Amino acid sequence: MTERFDCHYCKESLFGKKYILREENPYCVKCYESLYSNACEECKKPIGCNSKDLSYKDRHWHEDCFHCFQCKRSLVDKPFSAKDELLLCTECYSNEYSSKCHECKKTIMPGTRKMEHKGNSWHETCFTCHRCQQPIGTKSFIPKDAHNYCVPCYEKQFAMQCVQCKKPITSGGVTYHEQPWHKDCFLCTGCKKQLSGQRFTSRDDFAYCLNCFCNLYAKKCAGCTNPISGLGGSKYISFEERQWHNDCFNCKKCSVSLVGRGFLTERDDILCPECVYCLIYNTSLLYNRK
16 A cells, blocks of 8 residues: 655645645645745735745745835846835935935945045045046045145145245144244244244344344343343333343342432442442541541
């Protein structure tokens, strides 16, 4: 007697019928489709054994149902994108959601390289220098007046040139006598130290740090012999072609300050009236004793 060959689920004989094996168990087509077939996302009907099952992220479609949500064209063997669980062909997705090139106004297709800056997008070939029209790519650039420039073109067209070295100033310049300088080029005429951020003065249109200016041009104090800069509101006393710092203008004998007071001179010395009086008095006594 021939051994029975039945459907694993309904037990009906499979002799002379189409069947499907699953985990080594035979099923009739009806039972298999009822138990294991996926439902189509589009038509909601089972995807039978005689149909191709197309899947994407655990979702399934009949081959005829796998089409663009927007234009209804088939997506079988074609690139597509998903938006809010809806399938769209590349063209429909681009028209609906892709960025538009700021230069040519055309859609930037998914998968193509694009350049972005301050909320705007460009095709890589459209992102060019406004002056030389060469693609900027990943190189540095400088935006100005709604246009982008590569650094060499920007420097040629817009950057000021340093008075000293004649090279463009792209950042950190100094203005002196209404002329631009690099910080590194704006130096003391005397010691060649950088003057940017320091107090300085000038003579004959040459800039000097305070130390050099004082050493070269400032008058010397008759008291301490150090230079009198007269800069920054510092006060000094002048008398008969001699000058003193305010703090140095003191009586030679008693060291009292003579600023704002009367004084007398004794050869190269300055004396307060009291010391002069004592000097005259002592001299008179000495003379009388003789």
